[in-house]
Amino acid sequence: MMQNTLTVRTMKEEDWEAVQTIYIKGIETGNATFETEAPSWEKWDIDHLQFGRLVALQGNQIVGWVALSPYSSRPVYRGVAGVSIYIDPEFSGKKVGSSLMKNLIEECEKEGFWTLQSGIFPENQASLSLHQKFGFREVGRREKIGKLDGKWRDVLLLEKKLPSK
DSSP states (O other): OOOOOEEEEEOOGGGHHHHHHHHHHHHHHTSSOSOSSOOOHHHHHHHSOSSSOEEEEETTEEEEEEEEEESOSSGGGTTEEEEEEEEOGGGTTTTHHHHHHHHHHHHHHHTTOOEEEEEEOTTOHHHHHHHHHTTOEEEEEEEEEEEETTEEEEEEEEEEEOOOO
């Protein structure tokens, strides 16, 4: 029996149902985001950059995704973006996150980006480990930055510097 290989490709609007399902699974963990419900495609599309949207597929099944959010609309920050990455829990530990992050970083380097950043709950060890594996370093901690389910939460700020052009 042939094993399905993992592939990474650009996200399409038709992928939204699968992407949203994985996002909802992340929300349900309580350790992925302050969001409590997944947005519509239209809202999500507006909030994310048009490039750097990737999905990972195991066979024909989307098992993870990554996307970029602009840091600022000011031109001086055009090379800075926030990273969101979500993996279907059933595929955790199967190199999905690594494949997505590797492809995302390569794409960002081609686009001339110089800084990628992420805000991660300290309890999300899997995400912290993935980011650190790819050279993200902790640059700060925002204490009690928001409440989730009535509980104050901290967020660790991580960043990765890319080669400047």
